[in-house]
Amino acid sequence: MFIGEYHYTIDEKNRLAVPVKFRASILKGAVVTRGIDACLFLYPKKEWDKLAAKLAAMPINKSKTRAFSRLMLAGAMEVELDKQGRINLPDYLKQYASINKKIVIAGLYDRLEIWDEQAWEEYKKKSEEESTDIAEELGGLGV
Secondary structure (H helix, E strand, C coil), X not given: CEEEEEEEECCCCCEEECCHHHHHHHCCCEEEEECCCCCEEEEEHHHXXXXXXXXXXXXXXXXXXXXXXXXXXXXXXXXXXXXXXXXXXXXXXXXXXXXXXXXXXXEEECEEEEEEHHHHHHHHHHHHHCHHHHHHHHHCCCC
């Protein structure tokens, strides 16, 4: 399970350290892809396989499902940890998420999200301001 917020720096070779406590979960491989809200999603291979199967099963006759599948699947890249516990982020994914040098890795149960630090702070501030409205909507869902 991934939880928490971690601040890191991406190096000049596009390498990003994965928090030590999460490395065991992605030793057998991982997939990084375009996420929602201009961030990247990093899934352990096992979790990615579940999601990819669901995406592949979506109807291709609907433009929104095709678009979402393309966003997630065509943007995906398999990654492996190096000996220092880092992954390499492809340039096209860095550009998608407007990632500069400082990043935030946010744990969200079955995935990690990788954010540009400034974008994360702006998103978090907006979410905190809307937290009452969000809580009311979630209450209707039984959360």
